[in-house]
Amino acid sequence: MTDIEEKKNDEVEEESDFADEIKPVVEPAPAPEVKEEPEDQIDLHAEEAEEEPQPEPAPAPKGKITIEYPDENLGQVELARQDFYKVYRKSNIVKWIVTGVCLLLIICGWLIPNAIEALKEYSMVIALIACGVGLVALLVFNYFWKKNVQTAMNRYFRNYYEHTNAYVFPKEATNLQGSIDNKIEPEELKNSDLYKDVGKVGSRATYTFDYKGKTIKVCDAAAQVVVGKTLRTVFVGKYLYTANDYKGSDILIYFKGNKRALPPTNLAERKVFSDSKNIVIYGDKGTEKVITAKVREALNEFKTNKIFVDMAISIREGMTYFAMGYEDDLMVIALEKPFDPRPTVQYAGDLKKVLKLIDLLK
16 A cells, blocks of 8 residues: 555545555465474575665755656656645645535534524524535535546556666566556466465556567566455565476475565475575476576575565476565555655666576576
8 A cells, every 4th residue: 555545545545456555454464483393394584684785865965856866767756756746735735625614614504593593493404405515515526636636646656667667677678568557367376376375366567578589477466365354465576477498397496585574375295405594495306407507696696685575486387487575665656755766776686687587597
């Protein structure tokens, strides 16, 4: 859920099935409890999630933008956010004024007739008329207010993805197609076989692009399982997948993260191929033919941190899936607060490593 949507979800109701936009019914899955386990039990959290240096943005000398952005496209995101927030703030001021006038009309419609002797006989009728007029006026205004704010928000969201995509995707990524409104089918995430008994899949901003002869699909996605009357989140982040020519049993690679990480839940009966401080690989005999020395070198380039929480890779016959877990710093679109470019810079670097890995795995 976005900053303003959390605080004013009674004012702006944006229909979405994305996990972080339905917090009233979705609870993030807690980290697994640490229990006494056999010595061969795999710890799916890194002992110390290594973090790349995250320098604080230097303030710009003057101008509307108060953060120095490393790329013009990222600066354009902040300008688009400022344009939206101006519309929202002005509309909100007008809304409170109109609401106050309508309430005053209703109150006066009750008090004034009772204060004037000649009107007391008609006080109830006048009060009902004033109440009706005030409520109708308020409902009509509220309809146009929501429409105006929603239009501004949709325009900002389109600009957000247009400019962040221009920054994130490398020049080798061609034929980029999609929009914020595009979604994936639930089976497209379930088919990764990373998460067990998924009850709901939310997605947005689905794009396809070509990279070195392969077509790749990527989106913002979330997966939840049903627990009683609530939904419990098992994944939130960037979900990416592409076709492969692999033949053999499933291989799962998991990059361990901090205690906020959400490891895959479908691990029963998988054989551990290798386990280290930061990476665990599940696979049967023959996995070494896929996880070559060059692939291991590429895997070791990934470093989880407070933004890039974790990542699971599922290699199955015909398709390779990447579930890149990210914190709200990236997944929640800034509305009230200035756009922080660092999470997007982190994602851009991670995506380049993923594309390099895809190229090696083929």
